[in-house]
Structures are given as structure tokens and as C-alpha cells.
Amino acid sequence: MKPREAIQNLQPGDHVYFMRENGDEIIVSLLEDGLRKNQLCCYIGDHISMLEKELKNKGHQLEFLHPEDIIKKGFDPLHAITILKEYVKKAEEGGFSGLRVVQEMSWISRKVPGWKKYIEYEELLTALCSQHNVVAVCCYGSQIPADVLLQAVTIHPLALVQKALCKNFYYLPESVREDPSSIMVMYGEYLTKCQHTGELEFLAAVVEEVMEAVIITDNQGMIIYVNPAACSMFQYSKEELEGQRVNILNSKNSQVTFQEIIKGKRDWKGEMLAIKRDGNRFPLWLRTSAVHNEKGEITAFISVARDITEQKETEEKLQRYALLLEMKVREKTRSTETLLKTSYALRSTSDWKKGTEIITRGIIEGLGFDRTAVFFVNEHDQVLECKGQLNMSDALLRVNLPLTDDRYAAVRCVTDKRPLLVKDVLTDPRVKAHLKEEVKEFVWVPILFQSEVLGAIEADKKWSQNPIEPEDVDMLELYANQIAEFIERTRLVVKPEVELQVSTPLKYDLELQEVYLIEEEKSEKAFDIFVDLVKHGFKGFGICRTHPQKIREKYGLERTPVMWLSEIESKQLEHVGSQDLPKLIYLVAEFVKRAQPAVIILEGLEYLMVQNDFKNVLKLVYTLSDYVATSQSVLLLPVNPHVLPAHEHTMLKRAFTVVSEPDEQ
Structure with missing residues (x-):
């Protein structure tokens, strides 16, 4: 019997399980048959635009409903049946001979909230079909897990498989389905029949297109059926597997084997290390159920397996x-x-x-x-x-x-x-x-x-x-x-201050934009020059190894800023570290910008040389010299020539104007 001929046999009250393969031809045929029989046809699925083109000019007799309209907030069986009852009422009021519902069940694979209630929905749909002039065809696809497909078979009175519309041997009334032992008995009876007759076509049609591997063995572990997914997974042909011991499919290194599961004579689920024909091992998730006959004896085992290589790799990545x-x-x-x-x-x-x-x-x-x-x-x-x-x-x-x-x-x-x-x-x-x-x-x-x-x-x-x-x-x-x-x-801006002036003539007449190297054992002349200039109009700034308080008291400096050159940090006293040459440069540079004319005394050149490399100190003095040369300033460098190495002393003398102790400017 061809599919179209099988479809023509559909009668009001039929609730049909259909294992859909690729292509929409059967869906179109199901709807066309309903249109010819003057039924109001309702399609629930994702291919609405395609069907509208195929079945144009049938708008008054066709209704389209997207699954999202039913499951957008989760799946509720009562809500779904209520929607179908509205279409039943519309069919009756519109003078149609009945209602035909063709629905895609692929939404189950999305596992929306409440998806497991599809069984309750199918049971309510069976009742709706029997109470009203309704034909319902539920289309299940290979993307739906195998265990769901096998369960779905049990809740449809009719099945459209192997190009035939026939009574569903697997259908279990609700009263029977509530008793798990009854289910196993019915499976056992059918499988026993299959073992004697060698006919597994009906079961094969149900699981032929599923993505999981389905393996059925007898109670001794001999394979009596495998679906195409199992053949593909293990790289064997159907003929090569059927009749073989099921242990051919698990690795010897697996923690559990098929034979051990069968010897356990109970349901089992978990991970197993499987092996392909080419010897490659891979992890799979296995669920095995024992099938009993009416005497309670195990007659077969049904195993559903899924390759979890990608899942394990993902877990490892995670x-x-x-x-x-x-x-x-x-x-x-x-x-x-x-x-x-x-x-x-x-x-x-x-x-x-x-x-x-x-x-x-x-x-x-x-x-x-x-x-x-x-x-x-x-x-x-x-x-x-x-x-x-x-x-x-x-x-x-x-x-x-x-x-x-x-x-x-x-x-x-x-x-x-x-x-x-x-x-x-x-x-x-x-x-x-x-x-x-x-x-x-x-x-x-x-x-x-x-x-x-x-x-x-x-x-x-x-x-x-x-x-x-x-x-x-x-x-x-x-x-x-x-x-x-x-x-x-930490960058201080030294504020230039004007010291109290004196009326006596200027004692030292120095040229501006010059650095003076004042050679003496003690820095008396250098400070004498410094004080003379600040009390005759120069704005002074001292960076000194001698404590600032002593300098102020000794030379009568009340306003001139003096900073201590020391490693000791004190909140009460402004200071600069002997190794903090960048900050020292910054202080002088900022001061000469704000003070014109200015005089700076840097006392403690020998101390700087002890704390730093001479080249760095020389670079410091050269940098200060550049700032002085570009401003109206004078830099005084008191130094004891007797404590300096000869070559260092010579380099300083060549670079700057020397004021020796006996001399007087």
C-alpha cells in the first residue's frame, strides 16, 4: 500500500503516530486528503510558508499555527487541547465534516519547560479524537531522542509506518501504561513473537530514523536487531552484527561490559567505553532495559546508546x-x-x-x-x-x-x-x-x-x-x-620668597646664567655669596646637606626656602633624597621658572657622589646647568677639592666657573 493510499484510509477518531523522514510530501498529502473530505485542516509546525505556497487558494479551509504560539511560556497540555477544541467548534459551526490536525512534534527536542507532559497531551488528544470528528496525525522526527520515540509509540492507537496505516501493536491504553510491568509484558510478547518469526519490520520502522543507536539482544546477549544509527556508530553492517555476541561492541578496557549488564538481569544506565570495527575506542552513554514475558522471565534486552565523544570533549574543555x-x-x-x-x-x-x-x-x-x-x-x-x-x-x-x-x-x-x-x-x-x-x-x-x-x-x-x-x-x-x-x-613647588633686603653694597657681582664651582673645605664662602645675593634682590633656594634650621639661624634667613638633602624622611621638614635625582632636577627647574633673578645653592655634592655613580651626578649638574643657562639664574656648587678623585675634580673644573678659596669675587 502506497502512503497516499494509506492516508485515504484515515477516518474520524483516528489518532496516528507517523515517523517522518526528510521531505514534506507526506505532510502535503495528509492536508490535501483532509481538504478533499471537507475537513477543516489545522497544521501545527515550522513549515507554514512552504505549505501556504503548496496549498494556495485553500485559505478558508486551512489553519496554520506555529508551535511557539502554544509553547512560548512552556508546554501546558490542557492549554494545547483547549486551542484544538476551539478549532473543533469552528469546524462544526463552519459546516465542515470534521477537523484534521497534522502536527510536528519536533518541538520536544527543544526541551522547553513542561516538554515531558507530551504524553499527557497525547492521551487527551486520543480522547478528543474519539469524542469528536477529529483526525490527528502526530509527526515525530529523527532529532527526537530514541527513548522518547519508543515511548511515543505506546500512546497512539494507529501508526503510519512501512507505507501502511495499521493498528499499532505497541499501543498501550492508559490503564495498562500506569503499570510498568504490563508494559514489559507486552514488549516481551511482541519480541518473543519476533524471535520466532524473524519479523522486526514494525519495530525497525519506529526506530529506523532515530539518531541514537538501538540494539536488541536476546537474554543470552546475542544481537537480534540493530538500527542504522547503530551500524553507523560501530562501523558494521546490519548483517555483520545481527547474530553476534553483543560484547563485540564494548572495549575490553571498559569498566562495564554488555555481557555483565545482561548477567545482572536488571535495567542499567551509565557510561561505557565502546569500540568500533576499526579498533577506535569512544565513550557512549548506554541505557539498557530488560523485557519480561507473562511469566516474568527475561526474554530480551533493549539498549539505546549515544556517542558522547563531543560531550566528553566539551566537559574536558569546560x-x-x-x-x-x-x-x-x-x-x-x-x-x-x-x-x-x-x-x-x-x-x-x-x-x-x-x-x-x-x-x-x-x-x-x-x-x-x-x-x-x-x-x-x-x-x-x-x-x-x-x-x-x-x-x-x-x-x-x-x-x-x-x-x-x-x-x-x-x-x-x-x-x-x-x-x-x-x-x-x-x-x-x-x-x-x-x-x-x-x-x-x-x-x-x-x-x-x-x-x-x-x-x-x-x-x-x-x-x-x-x-x-x-x-x-x-x-x-x-x-x-x-x-x-x-x-x-610628592612634586613640591618651591615658592620663591624675597628675603629682607640690606642697604649695603652687593659684595659679589656674579654673572647670570652661570654655574660656579666654589672650592673650599667648608661651605662658608658659598653661603656668604648666597646670602649676599638673596639680600640684594635675588630669590634664593637652598638644597643643603646641612640642616635647614642651622642655616637659617646662622645666616639670618627668614623667608628663603631651604630643603634638606637627606635620606631621612620627615613630615615636619621638607627634604629630597640623595638618590632622588629626578626630583632634585624637577625642584630646581620649577623654581627657576618662577624666580627671576634666582640663586640656587646645592651643598653636598660629595654626598651625592657617595650615594650615586659619579656619571649620574655629573649628568645631574649638567642638566641643572642647562636650566640655569636658559634663565636669569646662578647655581652655586660648593665642593671640597681635597676629597674628590683627581679625574672627577678635573671634569668639574673644566665644565664650570671655578671660585677658589683664596679668591674673592
Whole structure:
């Protein structure tokens, strides 16, 4: 019997199970048959637009309903039946011979809330068909799990399978279905019949298209049926499997085997390590049910198997992601803790050199970078200068990058006022020149206070070779903010003050824009010159190794600012550290901008040389000399020539104007 002929045999009251294959031809035929019989036809499914084209000009007799209209808030069987009853009423009032419902059940695979109540719905639909002139055809597809399909078979009185409309051998009335043992008895009777006759066509038609593997064995573990999905899963033909021991399908390394399940004589579900014909092993999820006859004897086992390779791989990925996330959380926690420690450490000092060391150490310990360096903007020379580094070469400390040379990533970062992450320095078009210390991948982050660019931080992962992630850049910006706030908090602006003037003539007539190297064992002449100038109109600023209070008392200075050159930090006394050369430069530079004419005395040059490398001190003095040379200022450098090495003394004498102890200006 052809499908169309089977469809023509549908009668009012029929509730039919249909295992739908690919294509919509049967759906169209089901609706066309209802139209010919003057039935109001209602299609519930996802192919409405296609059917409207196929069945055009039938609008008065056709109703279309999308599954979402029924299940949008979850599936409620009573609500669904109520909708169908409205169509029954419409069919009666419209003079139709009855109602035909063709519905796609594929929505079950979406597992919307309440989807398991489909059994209750099918039972109510059976009652609706028998009480009214209703024909209902429920179309189940291969995307629906095998156990759901097998259960669905039991709740339809009729089935459209193998091109035939026939009584459903599997149909179980509701009263019988409530007793699980009765179900197994009926399955057992049918399977026993199948074993004697060799006819499994009906069962095969039900599970032929399902995606899960279905395996039926006798009570000794001999395979009596496999569906195509099982053949595909295990890479055997149907003929090769049927008649074989079922243990051929499980790996010897599996913790449980088919034969052990069968010997257990009970239902079982769990994971099994299966094996394909080519020897490849794979994990599967297995659910096995024993089938009993009327005597309670086991006659067969039905197993539904699903390959869970992708699921296991996904689980492993999720485990790796969970581990990675845990590591990220730990890293984030460590980064946050280190950032807080860095913040507290910065509050305990006003020394720029120490502050830079705290920042670089925090970046290495807290963010996982291998190396880092801090550069500051030198506005006077319009260059970027390295003022601190960790795990890089000291040669970097001698690097000055012109702020006009945007070939460098550092300069571009400062100019654009935003981070610059370079993944490959050789191919990145933004970088046309690079520092010797820069590796393939690195990042520059600007040090910003409000809109002012103070400098930039460079960091890389040279040794670990780990990629620099966006969150690394975000955290590095927090460290840049820390150092910006630290600089802003600790950079003092020394206010120029006019000292009480005297009427006596100026004793020392010095040229402006000059640095004077005053050679003497004690700094008496240097202070005599300094006091003479400040009491004759110069605005003075002293950075002295001698305690400021002693200087004020000895020389009668009441208003002139004097800062202590010392490693001892005190809230009661303004000071600058002997190694904090950047801050010392900043203080002098800012002072000469605001004071004209100005005189600065730097007492303690020998102390600076002890605390620092001579080259760094010489560079400091040269930088101060540049500021003096471009302003109406004088810089006094008292020095004891007897304590300096000869070559260092010679270099200072060549660079600056010398005032010897016997001489008098």
C-alpha cells in the first residue's frame, strides 16, 4: 500500500503516530486528503510558508499555527487541547465534516519547560479524537531522542509506518501504561513473537530514523536487531552484527561490559567505553532495559546508546576553562593584592627613585611581566628619559628618546596618550624604530595625571613567552595611575620668597646664567655669596646637606626656602633624597621658572657622589646647568677639592666657573 493510499484510509477518531523522514510530501498529502473530505485542516509546525505556497487558494479551509504560539511560556497540555477544541467548534459551526490536525512534534527536542507532559497531551488528544470528528496525525522526527520515540509509540492507537496505516501493536491504553510491568509484558510478547518469526519490520520502522543507536539482544546477549544509527556508530553492517555476541561492541578496557549488564538481569544506565570495527575506542552513554514475558522471565534486552565523544570533549574543555578561570581569579587576586601593597608602599615615601622601584617591583610581582621600565618626560630637553627599570639592562637608563620622533612606540604612546600593545615589532606598521631592549611583543602605557603626560611604562614577557592579554594592559594602566598620583602628591613647588633686603653694597657681582664651582673645605664662602645675593634682590633656594634650621639661624634667613638633602624622611621638614635625582632636577627647574633673578645653592655634592655613580651626578649638574643657562639664574656648587678623585675634580673644573678659596669675587 502506497502512503497516499494509506492516508485515504484515515477516518474520524483516528489518532496516528507517523515517523517522518526528510521531505514534506507526506505532510502535503495528509492536508490535501483532509481538504478533499471537507475537513477543516489545522497544521501545527515550522513549515507554514512552504505549505501556504503548496496549498494556495485553500485559505478558508486551512489553519496554520506555529508551535511557539502554544509553547512560548512552556508546554501546558490542557492549554494545547483547549486551542484544538476551539478549532473543533469552528469546524462544526463552519459546516465542515470534521477537523484534521497534522502536527510536528519536533518541538520536544527543544526541551522547553513542561516538554515531558507530551504524553499527557497525547492521551487527551486520543480522547478528543474519539469524542469528536477529529483526525490527528502526530509527526515525530529523527532529532527526537530514541527513548522518547519508543515511548511515543505506546500512546497512539494507529501508526503510519512501512507505507501502511495499521493498528499499532505497541499501543498501550492508559490503564495498562500506569503499570510498568504490563508494559514489559507486552514488549516481551511482541519480541518473543519476533524471535520466532524473524519479523522486526514494525519495530525497525519506529526506530529506523532515530539518531541514537538501538540494539536488541536476546537474554543470552546475542544481537537480534540493530538500527542504522547503530551500524553507523560501530562501523558494521546490519548483517555483520545481527547474530553476534553483543560484547563485540564494548572495549575490553571498559569498566562495564554488555555481557555483565545482561548477567545482572536488571535495567542499567551509565557510561561505557565502546569500540568500533576499526579498533577506535569512544565513550557512549548506554541505557539498557530488560523485557519480561507473562511469566516474568527475561526474554530480551533493549539498549539505546549515544556517542558522547563531543560531550566528553566539551566537559574536558569546560574543566580546562574552569581551571584557567580559577588561575585567572588567583592571578587577579594576586594582582589586586600587589596593587594595594604598592599603593601603601608609595604612601610611605616621597622619594621618586624609591617610588619608581616600588612600581617596577609591583608590576613584576603582581602582573606576571618579566621586565619593565619607567620613562619620564623631560620638558626642558623634550625627551623621554628612563628613570627606572627592573630586569633590563642599565644601558636603558642612558636612553633619551626625542618626543618628536614618533617612529618609536614609546613616543607614539605618549603623543596619543593611550596604551600601545605591539604583538610583533617587526610587522607592526606603527613601529618604525625600536629600542634595543624591546622584544617581539611588548606594551607601552602612558603615565597620565588628568590631561598631563608625565611619562610611560614599558613591560614585556620576554622569558615566559606568554602573550600579553588586554587585562594585563588594563592592570598596567592602574600601576601607571599609581605612579602618576604619587608624582603629583610628592612634586613640591618651591615658592620663591624675597628675603629682607640690606642697604649695603652687593659684595659679589656674579654673572647670570652661570654655574660656579666654589672650592673650599667648608661651605662658608658659598653661603656668604648666597646670602649676599638673596639680600640684594635675588630669590634664593637652598638644597643643603646641612640642616635647614642651622642655616637659617646662622645666616639670618627668614623667608628663603631651604630643603634638606637627606635620606631621612620627615613630615615636619621638607627634604629630597640623595638618590632622588629626578626630583632634585624637577625642584630646581620649577623654581627657576618662577624666580627671576634666582640663586640656587646645592651643598653636598660629595654626598651625592657617595650615594650615586659619579656619571649620574655629573649628568645631574649638567642638566641643572642647562636650566640655569636658559634663565636669569646662578647655581652655586660648593665642593671640597681635597676629597674628590683627581679625574672627577678635573671634569668639574673644566665644565664650570671655578671660585677658589683664596679668591674673592
